[in-house]
Amino acid sequence: MSPQEWIVLGVLAGAIILFITEKLSIDLVALLIVAVLVLTGVISPQDGVAGFSNSATLTVAFMFVLSAALLRTGALATLGPRLGARFRRDRTTGLLIMMLVVAACSAFLNNTPIVAVLLPIVV
Known part of the structure; x- marks a missing residue:
């Protein structure tokens, strides 16, 4: 698997854990997911903010x-x-x-x- 796929799996696992434990609010976790994926280069900044203009x-x-x-x-x-x-x-x-x-x-x-x-x- 490529490094990007490992990053996505790690972010997914972390998000699931945060959703289950509710250590952070759901909206904050969702924003963190996008931020981590943009900062690691998995998705472009344009793709990261594209949903907000929908x-x-x-x-x-x-x-x-x-x-x-x-x-x-x-x-x-x-x-x-x-x-x-x-x-x-x-x-x-x-x-x-x-x-x-x-x-x-x-x-x-x-x-x-x-x-x-x-x-x-x-x-």
């Missing part, structure tokens, strides 16, 4: 920003506690209500922003 990646990133903004401004302040209380009382009913809210929103909006907005409520 429109899908940017859309998801901006949806998380939108979600955080909705939480901080209190726009979800009424919906969050109500759904949370419903989930604590009866998970089945809470899940049914959440499914109906998501289905109603999904009929008119793209699914990605719906997930990004409702994810903090569910988690």
Whole structure:
């Protein structure tokens, strides 16, 4: 095997260990993988940052920003506690209500922003 293949296997093994042990956050491990592969010359810097210019990646990133903004401004302040209380009382009913809210929103909006907005409520 070539030295580059050994580097990739080592990075893969290290990433799996870090993912399992959770010593570092998942996003930091993902960035470290790209950084190590670029610094060792396995991939070019252009290839290393190419994924960040993908429109899908940017859309998801901006949806998380939108979600955080909705939480901080209190726009979800009424919906969050109500759904949370419903989930604590009866998970089945809470899940049914959440499914109906998501289905109603999904009929008119793209699914990605719906997930990004409702994810903090569910988690």
